[in-house]
Amino acid sequence: MAELLVAFDTSGPFGSVAVAHGADVLSRAVMARQNQHASMLIPTIDEVLDDAGVDREEIGGILVGEGPGSFTGVRVAAATAKGMGRALAVPVRAVSSLAAAAFALERESIRYALFDARADRVYGGCWGVGSDHVEELVAPHAGELRDVLAGEVPPGAVFTGDGAVKHRAAIEGAGFSVAEPPETRTLADGLVDYFGRVASDPVSDLGSWEPLYVRASSAERLWKA
Numbered sequence: 001m002a003e004l005l006v007a008f009d010t011s012g013p014f015g016s017v018a019v020a021h022g023a024d025v026l027s028r029a030v031m032a033r034q035n036q037h038a039s040m041l042i043p044t045i046d047e048v049l050d051d052a053g054v055d056r057e058e059i060g061g062i063l064v065g066e067g068p069g070s071f072t073g074v075r076v077a078a079a080t081a082k083g084m085g086r087a088l089a090v091p092v093r094a095v096s097s098l099a100a101a102a103f104a105l106e107r108e109s110i111r112y113a114l115f116d117a118r119a120d121r122v123y124g125g126c127w128g129v130g131s132d133h134v135e136e137l138v139a140p141h142a143g144e145l146r147d148v149l150a151g152e153v154p155p156g157a158v159f160t161g162d163g164a165v166k167h168r169a170a171i172e173g174a175g176f177s178v179a180e181p182p183e184t185r186t187l188a189d190g191l192v193d194y195f196g197r198v199a200s201d202p203v204s205d206l207g208s209w210e211p212l213y214v215r216a217s218s219a220e221r222l223w224k225a
Contacts, residue, residue: 003060005195006045006084009187010037010077011069011097012115012162016186017044019052023196025189027052038076045080061090061202063191065097068123068140068214069115078211091202093195096212098125098140100190101161103197104182110137110154111179114163120145122163123214126154134197142214149174 002022009016015031027048031040049056064081067074074097085092102111102125112126122145126138137154145167159171160179168178182189203209 004054004058005061005063005192006049006059007063007188007191007195008041008045008077008080009065009097009100009191010034010041010073011065011067012073012187014186015041015044015073015077016188017041017048018186018188018192019048019054020192023192025192026054028186028188030186034070034073037073041076041080045084056088059084059088059090062088062092063188063195064092064094065100065187065191066094066211067097068117068142068212069097071213074211074213078209082206082209085203085206092206092209093200093202094209094211095191095194095200096125096140097187098123098161099127099194100187102127102190103129103193104185104187104190105158105160105179106182106185107158107179110157112138112153112157112159112164112176113161114145114148114159114167115161116163116166117142120167122148122167124148124163126157128154129197134194140212140214145170149176 005020007018013034015037018028019026081092098113101113110128115123125140128135158177164178
């Protein structure tokens with residue numbers, strides 16, 4: 001029997017929440033102000049649960065975008081997932097936010113997700129998605145856009161994500177395609193779709209689990225300099 005899931009991601013400018021019964025999303029919401037993710041995530045989860053007619057006690061699992069992205073946003077999602085997982089005694093499964101962006105697309109293709117990391121820097125990762133298989137082709141990484149485009153981009157890859165939109169001209173100029181942002185599907189939808197295709201184990205120790213930052217924060221880099 002499919003379980004009721006709550007999925008959320010606050011790694012980027014637009015946070016999102018979805019409630020799903022198995023692979024079917026029952027309700028979703030978008031948070032458009034990044035600086036309010038910390039204060040709005042729990043109320044938005046409650047709103048989406050109410051809209052779906054689901055009580056907290058019915059939740060069977062949590063899907064959380066583990067980053068990379070905004071350090072503050074990633075920490076907000078991780079802390080919320082830990083708190084809800086403990087309070088409800090349900091498993092928490094962490095999925096790359098880049099994978100969530102890739103799986104928000106509704107097409108069988110090679111999907112290269114890019115997040116803007118300011119200036120010409122990006123976070124990226126690439127997945128091949130077929131009707132009966134999923135393959136991670138390029139692991140989540142951080143770097144400059146020129147390095148991504150000059151590297152081994154899998155043939156037929158379609159770029160997606162806010163980094164792809166920002167750098168559309170450079171990406172298309174290098175001979176690659178950029179997908180139009182999904183009109184209704186969010187990163188939370190992508191988390192649900194990914195989990196429906198890829199078996200992932202729950203976080204074994206919520207206390208010690210840390211999200212996927214990919215690179216050190218600016219404060220950490222200054223401290224180590």
